[in-house]
Amino acid sequence: MTLKGRAWKFGRNIDTDAIIPARHCNTADPKELAKHCMEDADPDFVKKMRPGDLIVADLNFGCGSSREVAPVSIKAAGVSAVIAKSFARIFFRNAINIGLPILECALAVDSIAEGDEIEVEPASGTIRNVTRGETYQAEPFPEFLQRIIDRGGLLPYVEERLAERIVNRFA
Amino acid sequence: MGMTLAEKILAAHCGASEVHPGQFINARVDIVLASELSGILAIEEFEKIKGARVFDPKKVVFVMDHFTPAKDIKSAEIVKRCREFARQHGITFFDVGRAGIQHVLLPEKGMVSPGDIIAGADSHTCTHGFLGAFGTGIGSTDAAAAMALGEIWLKVPESVRLVYHGQPKKWVGGKDLILRTIAFLGVDGARYQAMEFTGDTLDRLGLADRFTMANMAIEAGAKTGLFAADEKTRQFVRRAGGREGAYHRSDPDAQYAAVHEFDVETFEPFIAVPFLPENVKPVSELAGLQIDQVVIGMCTNGNLEDLRAAAEVLRGRKIHPRVRAVIIPGSQKVYLEALHEGLIDVFVEADCSVSTPTCGPCLGGHMGVLAAGERCVSTSNRNFRGRMGEVTSEVYLANPYVAAASAVAGCIALPSEVLK
Numbered sequence: 094m095t096l097k098g099r100a101w102k103f104g105r106n107i108d109t110d111a112i113i114p115a116r117h118c119n120t121a122d123p124k125e126l127a128k129h130c131m132e133d134a135d136p137d138f139v140k141k142m143r144p145g146d147l148i149v150a151d152l153n154f155g156c157g158s159s160r161e162v163a164p165v166s167i168k169a170a171g172v173s174a175v176i177a178k179s180f181a182r183i184f185f186r187n188a189i190n191i192g193l194p195i196l197e198c199a200l201a202v203d204s205i206a207e208g209d210e211i212e213v214e215p216a217s218g219t220i221r222n223v224t225r226g227e228t229y230q231a232e233p234f235p236e237f238l239q240r241i242i243d244r245g246g247l248l249p250y251v252e253e254r255l256a257e258r259i260v261n262r263f264a
Numbered sequence: 265m266g267m268t269l270a271e272k273i274l275a276a277h278c279g280a281s282e283v284h285p286g287q288f289i290n291a292r293v294d295i296v297l298a299s300e301l302s303g304i305l306a307i308e309e310f311e312k313i314k315g316a317r318v319f320d321p322k323k324v325v326f327v328m329d330h331f332t333p334a335k336d337i338k339s340a341e342i343v344k345r346c347r348e349f350a351r352q353h354g355i356t357f358f359d360v361g362r363a364g365i366q367h368v369l370l371p372e373k374g375m376v377s378p379g380d381i382i383a384g385a386d387s388h389t390c391t392h393g394f395l396g397a398f399g400t401g402i403g404s405t406d407a408a409a410a411m412a413l414g415e416i417w418l419k420v421p422e423s424v425r426l427v428y429h430g431q432p433k434k435w436v437g438g439k440d441l442i443l444r445t446i447a448f449l450g451v452d453g454a455r456y457q458a459m460e461f462t463g464d465t466l467d468r469l470g471l472a473d474r475f476t477m478a479n480m481a482i483e484a485g486a487k488t489g490l491f492a493a494d495e496k497t498r499q500f501v502r503r504a505g506g507r508e509g510a511y512h513r514s515d516p517d518a519q520y521a522a523v524h525e526f527d528v529e530t531f532e533p534f535i536a537v538p539f540l541p542e543n544v545k546p547v548s549e550l551a552g553l554q555i556d557q558v559v560i561g562m563c564t565n566g567n568l569e570d571l572r573a574a575a576e577v578l579r580g581r582k583i584h585p586r587v588r589a590v591i592i593p594g595s596q597k598v599y600l601e602a603l604h605e606g607l608i609d610v611f612v613e614a615d616c617s618v619s620t621p622t623c624g625p626c627l628g629g630h631m632g633v634l635a636a637g638e639r640c641v642s643t644s645n646r647n648f649r650g651r652m653g654e655v656t657s658e659v660y661l662a663n664p665y666v667a668a669a670s671a672v673a674g675c676i677a678l679p680s681e682v683l684k
Contacts, residue, residue, distance in 0.1 A: 106451055106540060108648045115627040115651075119331060119338035121305045133650040153452035156485065157648060158627070159387040161305050161403035181485060182456050183387055187403035237288040237417070251409045252314055254290075 096173035096194065096213040098145035100205045107134055107150050108157035109184065113166040115158075123169035126162050130170035144171030147213065149205050151177065155184025164188040174213050176220060176231070178202050189238060190247040196220060196231035204229065215242075266515025268423040269490050270458035273398040273512055277381050285422040285519075294380035294397075295323055296410040297366060299623075301330040302385030304342045305404035307349045310411055317353075319414035324355040325375065327366035330623045332359075335630035364595025364621040365563040367391035367399075367479065372597050377501055378493030379510025383410045388563055388645065390486065393478035394471060395501065396493030396512070398458075401482060421458045421487045422521035423514075424449075428465035430529035435679050437573070438473025439565060439643070439663035441465070442480045443534040444526065447544035455485035457521060460514065465528045466491065471500055472569035479564045480645050483541040533678060535641075536661035539649040547666050550676045557640040558589040558671040559652075560664050561619075562626045565643035566594025568601050570664045575607045577668035577679050578614040584674030589616040590632040592624060616671070628653050641670040 111134040113126055120126065131138035131148075148154075148167065154177035155163060164187045167175065174194040188195045194215040201220045205211065210223035218231035234242060241250050267275065267282055275283045277291040298306050303326050310316055318324050326346050334340035343359075350357035356375075363369060367388055370376050378396035382389055385407040392399030402416060410416045426445055446453075459481045466474065474491050481489025491497075492513045501509060533547040560574045571593060583589050591611045593599040599621060602608050611618050617632075625632035626644040634640055634653030640660065642652065647659035660676065669679040 108646075110627070110646070110648045110651050115629055118301055119336060119342060121308060121342075133655050153455065153485065156451060157387065157646060159302060159385055159389075159401040159403055161302065161385075161405060165305075179452065179455065181452070182487060183401050183403060186406060190403060190405040190409075235288065235419075247405050247409050248309065248313055251316075251412055254413055255313070255315060 094215065096145065096215065098143065098147050098173050098211060100147050100149045100207060100209045100211050101138065101142060102205070102207045103134055103148060103150040105151040106153045106156055109155055109160050109163040110157055112155065112163040113160065118160060118162055121162065123165055126166035127169035130166040139170055142170065142172065145173045147211050148172055148175045149202055150175065151202060152179050154180050156181035159183045161187045161191065164191055164193045168193045174215065176201050189241055192246040198229050198231040201229035201231070265519065266517035268458065268514045268518040268520065269460055269492055269512050270398060270421060270423050270488060273379055273381065274418065274420055276379065276510065283420045285420050287420045289418055289420060290415045291381055291418050292415050293383045293410050295325055295370065295375060295382045296407055297325050297327070297370070297382060297384035297386065297389060298407050299330045299366060299386055300328045300332065300343045300346050302404045302407060303346045306385055306407040306411065307345065309405045309408035313408065313412050316412040318355055318411050321354040322356060324411050325370065326350055326355060327358045327363055327369055328360060329363060329365045329621070330627065331629045332622055333620065361596065364597065365566060365623055367563050368566050368594030368598065371395055372504055372595060374501065374504035374506035377507045377509030378497055379512055383407070383416050387482045388479055390481040390489045391475060391479040391563065393481065393488050393490040394474040395497050396491055398488050398490065400488050419456070421456055423458045423460050424454055425460050425462060425520045425523045427523065427525045428463035428528050429525065430465055430527055431468055432465060432528050432531060435533050435665045436531050437663050438469055438476035440531055440534045441528065442477040443536055443541070443544045443661065444531060446480065446484045446541050448524065449484045451483060451540050451542045452485040454481070457486050459484065459486045459489040461489065461491050470569055471496055472567040475567060476564055480541070483645055533663060533666045535666065535676065536647055538647050538658045541645065541647060541661060547662065547676060547678050551678060551681070553676045554639065555587060555641055555670055555675055556638040557632060557634065558587060558667050559592065559625050559632055559640060559642040559644065560589065560667045561592035561594060562623060562644050563594060564645045565664050566592060566598060568598050570643065571598065571602045571607050573664040574668040575610040577665055577672065577682060578616070579610045581614055581672050583615050583671040587671055587674050589671040590619055590625065591616050592619045592631065593621055595621050625652055627651065641667045641676060643667050
């Protein structure tokens with residue numbers, strides 16, 4: 094699977110209040126949440142972006158609250174992946190758990206300019222900058238996490254764990 | 265090789281004799297926690313899991329605290345859905361009037377003991393480290409998984425040891441220690457790590473100070489913020505009717521990613537200026553900056569000791585006519601004790617508004633949302649852009665003495681100046 098889109102750049106320490114302000118968190122409806130994605134970082138973001146576009150951010154993306162509606166709003170808005178120098182840990186877990194592709198790559202963040210055409214292969218972590226003819230390699234995930242990512246999120250893993258227990262009970 | 269406090273708790277919860285930083289484990293959880301805000305999504309995810317049942321209804325706890333008493337129809341619908349789920353599955357449920365802010369509430373109900381793992385779909389679950397419990401923030405899908413499995417996957421974190429020396433000056437408390445620490449580390453300085461708070465200063469501080477410090481570990485990016493449980497912890501847990509728990513301590517040869525020492529005797533009251541908790545300055549540098557609102561309480565400084573601190577400054581005074589102040593006790597119990605001690609009289613007579621326990625304004629929910637350009641001194645834990653309201657409003661984080669003094673002065677002020 095290759096993800097394609099334009100890059101939208103953001104700075105350091107983009108917190109979850111900026112990604113989805115709490116005033117919009119009184120719903121779990123992805124469509125509603127998508128309307129306000131990145132609103133307090135860039136109020137025009139959802140108007141400007143097209144499905145498939147990527148968020149490219151500096152260090153500590155998604156810091157602050159544990160609200161899972163933050164990655165949900167990004168995914169529902171049609172953002173295909175988030176590339177950052179680093180992710181705050183709860184956002185990191187949440188993105189993997191709900192199947193939003195995230196990649197850690199400092200070189201990509203420093204090299205990509207806003208509006209660059211980007212192609213990403215999440216399985217291999219390859220990031221291609223079509224505009225500049227450059228390729229960057231994201232940090233690989235530990236094997237344990239890659240298994241969750243390969244299943245598309247946490248719930249299939251949970252079902253496997255539950256099934257293992259039933260098997261063990263009758264073994 | 266020796267283990268840190270965090271490693272010992274994790275090892276005890278995954279049936280291993282030892283664990284090492286970087287290792288992935290499935291850890292048994294003692295409590296799975298959610299608010300209505302995270303709970304609604306956890307319910308939706310939980311119901312997608314084939315054949316899922318709640319692993320132990322007593323250990324799955326929902327606390328309605330963020331937008332409650334319901335601030336609008338959508339919030340009311342979310343709370344209603346949580347209430348129905350709780351009834352259906354028999355889980356432990358705390359509703360309006362029987363609740364408080366989850367991290368104040370659970371310890372006082374005796375539900376948290378030293379050595380526990382608390383997996384909470386709220387980033388400030390790290391607060392429970394004040395009792396020597398490994399509290400850690402997770403998302404809603406994580407919570408759904410933990411509700412079904414009774415365990416969560418964790419990467420064993422490295423630990424960073426923070427050592428505090430000396431006697432703090434009057435008006436300096438846990439809030440100032442943690443603000444100074446976050447300023448030193450930066451908002452991602454302890455990312456993925458366990459913070460371990462130690463040093464002789466901590467023996468001189470009360471549990472409420474420890475509470476405030478552990479609460480803000482997440483503001484340095486940490487997975488948890490731990491204090492080794494001691495005699496003070498034991499007394500608190502016994503009074504609350506909790507289980508005995510496990511009194512782990514780090515081994516002398518435990519490995520740390522870093523050790524940082526702080527001379528607390530040089531500390532003065534600190535304040536974090538917009539828009540990051542790491543932007544910390546001495547209060548004296550900002551003295552005189554006009555403010556519109558003060559909020560005292562919520563989870564970070566919502567214990568009885570914090571309300572006493574605010575009342576010490578406000579007793580017999582009126583807040584500045586241009587300023588409004590909102591006092592938010594952390595729980596119904598704290599509220600009642602404050603009432604019995606006469607603290608609520610002090611607040612009302614000082615022209616403060618006193619609210620039922622709620623996270624409310626901290627995250628711009630209700631009970632004190634800011635208008636464009638307004639400036640607030642708050643005892644809460646975050647001052648991100650737009651956190652308490654309109655995107656141009658500003659939040660300054662401080663301890664309850666400073667917040668109360670600023671309410672009286674109408675501008676950022678030191679308590680020593682106001683009480684002169």
